[in-house]
Amino acid sequence: MADTGKPQAALGQRALLPDLQFHVYANHASISPLSKPVSAAVDEVMAAQAREGVGFFPMEVERRERLREQLGTLIGADGQSEIGLVANTTAGVVAIANSLPWRPRERVLVLAGEFPTNVTPWQQAAKRHDLELVWMYAEDFRHDRATALAEFERHLADGIRMVAVSAVQFTTGQLMPLATMGALCKRHGSEFFVDAIQAVGVVPMDVTTMGIDYLACGSHKWLMAPEGVGFVYVSRDKAEQLEPHLAGWISHENAFEFLTGGPETLRYDRPFQHGARMLESGTFNSIGCAGLSASVTLIQSIGVENIHAHVQVWLDALEPALTERGFESARMAEAENRSGILSVRPPDHRPAADWAAALADQGISVASPAGWLRFAPHWPNALDEVEKVKSAVDAILNSRP
Numbered sequence: 001m002a003d004t005g006k007p008q009a010a011l012g013q014r015a016l017l018p019d020l021q022f023h024v025y026a027n028h029a030s031i032s033p034l035s036k037p038v039s040a041a042v043d044e045v046m047a048a049q050a051r052e053g054v055g056f057f058p059m060e061v062e063r064r065e066r067l068r069e070q071l072g073t074l075i076g077a078d079g080q081s082e083i084g085l086v087a088n089t090t091a092g093v094v095a096i097a098n099s100l101p102w103r104p105r106e107r108v109l110v111l112a113g114e115f116p117t118n119v120t121p122w123q124q125a126a127k128r129h130d131l132e133l134v135w136m137y138a139e140d141f142r143h144d145r146a147t148a149l150a151e152f153e154r155h156l157a158d159g160i161r162m163v164a165v166s167a168v169q170f171t172t173g174q175l176m177p178l179a180t181m182g183a184l185c186k187r188h189g190s191e192f193f194v195d196a197i198q199a200v201g202v203v204p205m206d207v208t209t210m211g212i213d214y215l216a217c218g219s220h221k222w223l224m225a226p227e228g229v230g231f232v233y234v235s236r237d238k239a240e241q242l243e244p245h246l247a248g249w250i251s252h253e254n255a256f257e258f259l260t261g262g263p264e265t266l267r268y269d270r271p272f273q274h275g276a277r278m279l280e281s282g283t284f285n286s287i288g289c290a291g292l293s294a295s296v297t298l299i300q301s302i303g304v305e306n307i308h309a310h311v312q313v314w315l316d317a318l319e320p321a322l323t324e325r326g327f328e329s330a331r332m333a334e335a336e337n338r339s340g341i342l343s344v345r346p347p348d349h350r351p352a353a354d355w356a357a358a359l360a361d362q363g364i365s366v367a368s369p370a371g372w373l374r375f376a377p378h379w380p381n382a383l384d385e386v387e388k389v390k391s392a393v394d395a396i397l398n399s400r401p
């Protein structure tokens, strides 16, 4: 890479995170720490607004257009026409669930075991539009994927309008069979929605080959950006069917024209933008967008495939060490079904939350969602950290009450 004089991101090096207090930060599936370039980008926007007031705004409008392109590249979408910037994953799910032209008795397939972000909005849409929810278990796809996919296809054959799944299950780290599910949806005329916050930034994603129609993603996990900014993808094919139920002033074409134009430019009959862009409604999070753009630049400088491979080496070293010590691993056996997460169940009677707290006492940050002890390293995690985790685990096991 050319020497730009700027600090570069490198696999296994945390020089860009000098303030991070934990010795091992394996908690990227929760909230990531911010790297120096991200904090600097945020500081710059705040300083510009402090200095110039409204004068900082045009630059941020331009930055947003560049950010769209960056995000489009990350998931194989057209940034300009298929990406909308929203506040978080939930805002993206809510926007899609509320903007579709539903017909009564249409069916939405959801998974028990998912993070509630990808369930609550569909439940609410079901109440409001008289839809039916069809439930499957996320765990069935982990334990016996072929059987679960056969059941999935039977549901599609019975008539499903929308399938809503997470790319990666937040508890077990199971990477869902997105390409297979997408292809089945196409075959049976169903639409395919993916909550991708546990994937984008660590798992290579391609909406076209995966047959994804809609996707929502927040930025504070694997995108290593500030909270309060995320994006939604709507495929070009689906853009026209969305209705402007959540539209606001920025949903219109040439939304900013009247801010500097004559009195005739203040109109309420401007056409709406299409698809994902229509889902942007009001003044946006410039600070979050700047941080996100800086972080995506770092991620793209390394490459998501390289990050995924690096994270697998880290987890490959830890997983057998844990299972030898009696932990039960939830990690998928096949490499192609693995994400950035390794979740385990502790071998003793201590709840996963107690284990997470004990590890935190030793300078290791992990999470404990729904009874699983979850390790989630990212590009800055060094491979020699695994030895530190093993030592900490042994110390905790030896302190067994």
Ligand SMILES: Cc1ncc(COP(=O)(O)O)c(C=O)c1O
Pocket (backbone or CB within 6 Å): 088, 089, 090, 091, 115, 117, 118, 166, 168, 169, 170, 195, 197, 198, 217, 218, 219, 230
């Ligand atoms: C699968 C999944 N979806 C969504 C979220 C969060 O959604 P939001 O970005 O709206 O806070 C999480 C974790 O917090 C998650 O694990």
